[in-house]
Amino acid sequence: MRYDLVDLRLFSSIVAEGSITAGAEAVHLSLASASARVRSLEQHAGMTLLVRERRGVRPTPAGAALARHAREVLASTARLDGAVTSYARASTTPLVLLAGTSAMHRLVPKALSSFLTDRANVDVVVHENHSARSVQILVNGEADLGIVLESETRNSGLDVDALCDDSLVVIGSPGGVLTGRRSPISFAEVAEHPMVGLNTDSSLQRTIATNLDARGPTPRYRTLVPSLRTVVALAAAGMGLAIVPRRAITFDRSLDICDLNESWAHRRLVLAWGAATDRSSPTAASLAESIYGAT
Template identity: 55%
Template sequence: MRYDLDDLRLFTSVALEGSITGGARVMHLSLPSASARVRALEAQAGVPLLIRERRGVRLTPAGATLARHAREVLAETVRLDSAVASYVVSRAEPIRLVAGGSAMHLLVPAALATFLRDHPEYDVNVKERRTNRSVRILAAGEADLGVILDDEPTALRTEPLADDSLVVIGQAGGVLAGRVSIAYAEVAEHPLVALDRGTPLALWMEERLGPQAPVPRYRTLVPTLHTLITLASAGAGLAIVPRRAVDTIPSIDICPLQDAWSTRAHLLCYAARAPEAAHLLAQHLHAAASVQA
């Protein structure tokens, strides 16, 4: 026998609602139309599928079997649609997003996860760039949207996104225990772990510390914030990281820096001709920032 998928959807709705009226409402059908389709389904099956009562319907053994298999068939069609859709090439140009290393740690992945799920028609090209370079790229129209720091002047449209202030972290119960703040000069007296010197955060700090800043002992330099946080948490040394990267980690000591340069924020920056899709992605970045706040 050949079954119509809409008839199967109607029948599973009737079974779930306990009435043809309820099934018709779910399927946005008139009651006469839904009743006729159920009767046609019973005729095709050759056995009664429903026991009609004054207050609704009950499934016959054959109806229960049909409803169970129908749910499996409908679930499989959803998986089939999803599998085929994954091969569909987006008809729109990819959204071009640029962001610094701090934003790339948690904020951008969280926003992309929801955006790509909710908007399968769009793709996103992501590149990690320092703020000064991101601004130049956006001004030249070579990117559509950027997550930048608030210390780079630009005539492009910007809007506040999230705090990105820096803090010192260390192993719980270590030298930071009980401290409410600390100056970088004191931090530099302790062994540190840090990001590679070519990473955006390391370059940003180097520019602000200047040649007169104390030179710390770096026990190791690593390429990612995840590795850096893991080492600092284990007691390998103190580390300077964005607070948002560690706010949800209970097993470390976190201490704000007293230095003015440690206070900074993320902005969203739009290219002059940012497409509508970039504004949709911006909404997801705002949502991800509010969840992590």
């Protein structure tokens, strides 16, 4: 019996999803086409591979064996494809994308997962920098695209596209100092309380440090950590107040949130094109579209 890779991928997805409909959607086939392929598999095997039930399907012992071996075959095929394709990609220059801490939290992973899935032969190198540094690299033509603060691109001569709001807010645990507060809070007042933040080399922490008022209190950071996700979790757990982009907050988490009453807290992100980047380049334009779609 000969097995088609599409059939194996479909059957594996059906078993994983517990449904022919969901399995078909996972491999982008119509339900009619998927059902016909399953029937063909069963006819060639000479036995039932799936037990049809009211709420889905489950594999027979033979079907479970087929699904297990199908996963192994598909994994081996992916490794084979990667090994061969790597030779074709050797001379391809990867795209260079720059981004700050905020964009690296959700925007960049979401955009890259979409872009890289659709373009197996294109690679992307990502560097995290504060916006001022990213703009200089883009002006020098040393990167293709940058997700940067709009304010840093003024008078740079770079071609930019608007992306999204990236304003900063203050967060804390429910029942803490922010509970019941309606008016925005100043940084000086925030700094009177214990805080948690990002490592000092992060672009967000540099922004905060740059805007410290020498006449105001010096913030006490109970801990500095590498990721925004950890900062949000620590603030929610009551370890201290934190200043984060509003976009970093998932609203399934219990938090008190207050606007930060500082001019530097109101920010917007733009997508800046490198001085040497051709906007008509299909790969650069495709990465840009993935970034737009991720906002």
